[in-house]
Amino acid sequence: MKIWILGGDGFCGWPTALHLSDQGHDVTILDNLVRRQTDILLEVSSLTPITPISTRISVWHDISGKKIKFLKINLANEYYLLLELLKKEKPDVIVHFAEQRSAPYSMKSAETKRYTVDNNIRVTHNLLVALVESKVNSHIVHLGTMGVYGYGWSGKTPIPEGYLKMSINGDKEKKTREILYPANPGSVYHMTKNLDQLMFAFYAKNDGIRITDLHQGIVWGTQTIQTKQDERLINRFDYDGDYGTVLNRFLMEAAINYPLTVHGSGGQTRAFINIQDTVRCIELAILNPPKNGDRPAIFNQVTETFKVVNLAKLVAKLTGATIDYLDNPRNEAADNDLFVENKQFLALGLNSVKLNDGLMSEIEQIALKYASRIDKTKIPARSLWKTK
Amino acid sequence: MKIWILGGDGFCGWPTALHLSDQGHDVTILDNLVRRQTDILLEVSSLTPITPISTRISVWHDISGKKIKFLKINLANEYYLLLELLKKEKPDVIVHFAEQRSAPYSMKSAETKRYTVDNNIRVTHNLLVALVESKVNSHIVHLGTMGVYGYGWSGKTPIPEGYLKMSINGDKEKKTREILYPANPGSVYHMTKNLDQLMFAFYAKNDGIRITDLHQGIVWGTQTIQTKQDERLINRFDYDGDYGTVLNRFLMEAAINYPLTVHGSGGQTRAFINIQDTVRCIELAILNPPKNGDRPAIFNQVTETFKVVNLAKLVAKLTGATIDYLDNPRNEAADNDLFVENKQFLALGLNSVKLNDGLMSEIEQIALKYASRIDKTKIPARSLWKTK
Numbered sequence: 121m122k123i124w125i126l127g128g129d130g131f132c133g134w135p136t137a138l139h140l141s142d143q144g145h146d147v148t149i150l151d152n153l154v155r156r157q158t159d160i161l162l163e164v165s166s167l168t169p170i171t172p173i174s175t176r177i178s179v180w181h182d183i184s185g186k187k188i189k190f191l192k193i194n195l196a197n198e199y200y201l202l203l204e205l206l207k208k209e210k211p212d213v214i215v216h217f218a219e220q221r222s223a224p225y226s227m228k229s230a231e232t233k234r235y236t237v238d239n240n241i242r243v244t245h246n247l248l249v250a251l252v253e254s255k256v257n258s259h260i261v262h263l264g265t266m267g268v269y270g271y272g273w274s275g276k277t278p279i280p281e282g283y284l285k286m287s288i289n290g291d292k293e294k295k296t297r298e299i300l301y302p303a304n305p306g307s308v309y310h311m312t313k314n315l316d317q318l319m320f321a322f323y324a325k326n327d328g329i330r331i332t333d334l335h336q337g338i339v340w341g342t343q344t345i346q347t348k349q350d351e352r353l354i355n356r357f358d359y360d361g362d363y364g365t366v367l368n369r370f371l372m373e374a375a376i377n378y379p380l381t382v383h384g385s386g387g388q389t390r391a392f393i394n395i396q397d398t399v400r401c402i403e404l405a406i407l408n409p410p411k412n413g414d415r416p417a418i419f420n421q422v423t424e425t426f427k428v429v430n431l432a433k434l435v436a437k438l439t440g441a442t443i444d445y446l447d448n449p450r451n452e453a454a455d456n457d458l459f460v461e462n463k464q465f466l467a468l469g470l471n472s473v474k475l476n477d478g479l480m481s482e483i484e485q486i487a488l489k490y491a492s493r494i495d496k497t498k499i500p501a502r503s504l505w506k507t508k
Numbered sequence: 509m510k511i512w513i514l515g516g517d518g519f520c521g522w523p524t525a526l527h528l529s530d531q532g533h534d535v536t537i538l539d540n541l542v543r544r545q546t547d548i549l550l551e552v553s554s555l556t557p558i559t560p561i562s563t564r565i566s567v568w569h570d571i572s573g574k575k576i577k578f579l580k581i582n583l584a585n586e587y588y589l590l591l592e593l594l595k596k597e598k599p600d601v602i603v604h605f606a607e608q609r610s611a612p613y614s615m616k617s618a619e620t621k622r623y624t625v626d627n628n629i630r631v632t633h634n635l636l637v638a639l640v641e642s643k644v645n646s647h648i649v650h651l652g653t654m655g656v657y658g659y660g661w662s663g664k665t666p667i668p669e670g671y672l673k674m675s676i677n678g679d680k681e682k683k684t685r686e687i688l689y690p691a692n693p694g695s696v697y698h699m700t701k702n703l704d705q706l707m708f709a710f711y712a713k714n715d716g717i718r719i720t721d722l723h724q725g726i727v728w729g730t731q732t733i734q735t736k737q738d739e740r741l742i743n744r745f746d747y748d749g750d751y752g753t754v755l756n757r758f759l760m761e762a763a764i765n766y767p768l769t770v771h772g773s774g775g776q777t778r779a780f781i782n783i784q785d786t787v788r789c790i791e792l793a794i795l796n797p798p799k800n801g802d803r804p805a806i807f808n809q810v811t812e813t814f815k816v817v818n819l820a821k822l823v824a825k826l827t828g829a830t831i832d833y834l835d836n837p838r839n840e841a842a843d844n845d846l847f848v849e850n851k852q853f854l855a856l857g858l859n860s861v862k863l864n865d866g867l868m869s870e871i872e873q874i875a876l877k878y879a880s881r882i883d884k885t886k887i888p889a890r891s892l893w894k895t896k
Contacts, residue, residue, distance in 0.1 A: 199622065230641040234587065237633045241703075245625045253618040275683065277676050288665050289673040289684055295663065296677055302687040303706050311710045315629075315703045318691050322699045326839050326893060451714050505714060 121406070122146045122209065124258075126195060126243070127217030129173050130155050131356050132263060132339065132398055136215060138346035138353065139399035140406075141186045148189040148209070149173070151218070154239075155356075158225075164363075164498045166356035167372060167490045168342060179352040196242035199250065206254045213406050216262040218243045219312065223267070224449070224503035225362040226309035233308045240312035241319075248323040257330070259409040261402060262320070264313045264335040266391050266422060270304025271456045278459035282333065282418025306452055307505070320416045328412040332405045336398065337391030337422035337460075340367040341478060342486045344396045355395065357486055359494065361501035367392065367431055369499070371479070374439040375487030376494055383501065384448030386429025387455030391422035394473040404468045420462045423472035431475075438480060451505040509794070510534045510597065512646075514583060514631070515605030517561050518543050519744050520651060520727065520786055524603060526734035526741065527787035528794075529574045536577040536597070537561070539606070542627075543744075546613075552751075552886045554744035555760060555878045556730060567740040584630040587638065594642045601794050604650040606631045607700065611655070612837070612891035613750040614697035621696045628700035629707075636711040645718070647797040649790060650708070652701045652723040654779050654810060658692025659844045666847035670721065670806025694840055695893070708804045716800040720793045724786065725779030725810035725848075728755040729866060730874045732784045743783065745874055747882065749889035755780065757887070758820055759867070762827035763875030764882055771889065772836030774817025775843030779810035782861040792856045808850045811860035819863075826868060839893040 123140055127133045128149030141147045153173065159165050171179070177188050193201055195218050219240040220226060226236040244262070251258060269279050284301045287294065300321065305311040316333070323329045347355045358364045359372040370380045393401075401421045410417040426434075432443050448454070516525045516537030529535045541561065547553050559567070565576050581589055583606050607628040608614060614624040632650070639646060657667050672689045675682065688709065693699040704721070711717045735743045746752045747760040758768045781789075789809045798805040814822075820831050836842070 199618075203618075230587075230591075230637045233637050234633065237707075238630065241629055242626065245622065249618045249621050273685075274676055275679070275681055277679050285677040286674045287677060288662055289675060291663070291665050293663055297661075299690040302690075303709070305706070305710055308710070311706060314706050318693070318699060318702050318706070319625075321691070322693055322696070 121212040123406070124148050124150055124209070124211040124214045125217065126150050126214060126247070127219070129153055130217055131358065132395070133217040134176065135344040135347050135355050135395055136217070136399045136402050137188055138180060139344060140403065141180065141188050142184065142346050143403065148191060148211070150191045150193050150195065152192060152194040162360060162362060164360040164495065167359050167493055168354045168357045168486060169351070169490070169493070170354060170356050171352045175352055179350050183349055195246060196239045199246045202246060203250045203254055206250050206256050210256050211258050214247065214258045214260050215402060216244070216247060216260055220309065222363045223307035223309045224501055226307050227505050228362065228503040236308050237312055241315055244316045244319055248319060248329060251329055252323070252327045257412070259330045259332065259406070261332045261405045262316065262334065264316065264333045265310060266335050266337050266420065266460070267306055267310035268303060268313050268317060268335060269301050270306060271388065271458055272453065273302065273304050276459060278461045279420065280461050281420050281464055282335070306450065324414065324416050330410050330412055330414070331416040332410065333416050333418045334401060334405060334421040335418065337393045338365045338367065339395050339398055340365065340392055340475070341395040341473070341482055344399055360498040362503060366390070366428055370432055370435045371483050371487045372494060373499065374435050374441040375483055375491045376496070377441070378496065378499065379442045379444035380432045380435060381499065382429055382432050382443055382445050383450065384445070385454050386432060386445070387427055388452065389425055389427050389456055389458035391425045391458060391460050392475065393421055393423050394478060397423055397470065397472045400470060401465055404465060404470060408468060419464050420460055421465065422460055422462050424475060425458050425460060426475070434475070435479065439483065449501050449504045509600040511794070512536050512538055512597070512599040512602045513605065514538050514602060514635070515607070517541055518605055519746065520783070521605040522564065523732040523735050523743050523783055524605070524787045524790050525576055526568060527732060527791065529568065529576050530572065530734050531791065536579060536599070538579045538581050538583065540580060540582040550748060550750060552748040552883065555747050555881055556742045556745045556874060557739070557878070557881070558742060558744050559740045563740055567738050571737055583634060584627045587634045590634060591638045591642055594638050594644050598644050599646050602635065602646045602648050603790060604632070604635060604648055608697065610751045611695035611697045612889055614695050615893050616750065616891040624696050625700055629703055632704045632707055636707060636717060639717055640711070640715045645800070647718045647720065647794070649720045649793045650704065650722065652704065652721045653698055654723050654725050654808065654848070655694055655698035656691060656701050656705060656723060657689050658694060659776065659846055660841065661690065661692050664847060666849045667808065668849050669808045669852055670723070670804070694838065705804070712802065712804050718798050718800055718802070719804040720798065721804050721806045722789060722793060722809040723806065725781045726753045726755065727781055727783050727786055728753065728863070729783040729861070729870055732787055748886040750891060754778070754816055755819055758823045759871050759875045760882060761887065762823050762829040763871055763879045764884070765829070766884065766887065767830045767832035768820045768823060769887065770817055770820050770831055770833050771838065772833070773842050774820060774833070775815055776840065777813055777815050777844055777846035779813045779846060779848050780863065781809055781811050782866055785811055785858065785860045788858060789853055792853060792858065796856060807852050808848055809853065810848055810850050812863060813846050813848060814863070822863070823867065827871065837889050837892045
């Protein structure tokens, strides 16, 4: 299939591009390289020594004999270029990762809040409008987030895959209705994914656009089968207070004998998935598209749930690290349970990498190997959810 | 109170500015005059001869002795100007009408779809971010639309004012939960008001911003007590296929012996409100703000419901006009019932102007009086919900 990967230079985008290219698909990356520019502004860099996109692509060609194309485009602002490319290339699938994806970054300042909404909403809406205008029937596979659901609203009822069966109180017909799970975002970033959902629902209904929305948990791990093949293909690993996700931060901290930084009590339960499983899930979603006229297909892209403090204890046990409890910058409950359904991907054959199996190799092959590149001053979270 | 009116030069904004000024409030209009520019691009103009904003304001000053200030600002693009003004002026209330408000216009082309989303989302989000950043505690009163609910989803259960009591099927705790009524927008324009709702919910929760969202029905009528006082204060009356709302279109058609244009069977039930009641509702909302930390207050700003075909028959009976049934450009059910709650405004003392009382004077004083200004070629709806 001809596949576009919007945001294909990023943490999820790059390994997805390689995985799909390896499967024999004709892959094109569309990216404006903003994630690398954000590193410059935040004065941080990936723990792993990522190479420029042109190096990545040429090394992959040398190793695999396969070509990945790259187009530099700002999808939020260059609508007419997007439209022309779409008419010319007619991709079968468009994997959409082209959004600002850090919750702390989205809460950092007025500027980052505005950037997150502007970029994420414009990219998604430009893509939808361009598909309507060009009449190209691409299947959109979009990376959402478990954060669209919030945490704990439905109590012991597991969070379904997107759609919730419910009844209206006092309804005389006693009809069962199915609705998009009520939005309860925890940050401006998460909110943009809720806004995306409503746009997807409208364009699926009005224009028959085919959309799959993947509500992913927190990704951990760095490498996939493809990125491991040459150091110049290595994936990025973020450990800074904005872009570093919680488990990767713990692994890095353990590697340099820095205390594991738990925010609040660590009683927040979160859902996780390994990066290798992410790329497999994207492939499964591509192979199982909805039909024109269907509502958006929604999958929960998660394989395990853990309380943050238990993750810290697990890493501490494996490595001997200590744990530091810091103030939680987020505006959230100190403690929550989380029950999540993920039957759809399991039914499609996802065979997942579990934390207990992969943690040590991640510490040895990534965190310890590149420990000398760490700037310790960048570890603390500096974004605050509330102005003081 | 010090009150800002965003979009205060428009159809609802101008009479609201006059009404609130008349009540003794200190009123400032912030507007970029885009609605007048859109008229130029669509090659249409208000049936009524509206005067420039500076004339409007100086005539009002001459008549009432009251000053309305005017600031030309593009709220979607001039964030830093908005922020400075907010810090300097610290308005008690910000009435937010500054959104592209035509459903047909929003479906006209790729350009108008993108403009509607860009403008509406950016204005709303800029306002929210600027309130957080400036720490000014203004109460936002926003004009939403009944269209956020869609039509008919909850069957015979009346559409509540924003929040729906429901139960999750299979919930072991059998808990009653209250959710934002599920989004079901019928156009890109309506969708932007659903997106607004999610942004309001987030900023009310995270930052304690005080917000009232008014889900208004279709407005009919032109004049209010204030706009009638001098012809130079007259409100706009749109009759073109994009901005003309259904009842105003019928009145104008009747005045010139043009058949009343009903789209589809006319079996769609819609909610209505007179423009005089709109400005009273805004005032009531201002006088009854939510508290910091409350979820957004939501009112249904409607006073009557009618099937479109019955409205046409009513106008036909009063005027002797004939009815023409045309294809419906919208992507919607041919027929629907509509049950809407509006107890909150009634409890606050709203005493509404009913269609049966006001229709004839509207025909005589507006439609017939200005009939010579009509360009008949602009009457048909030209926007299509689906590309062919």
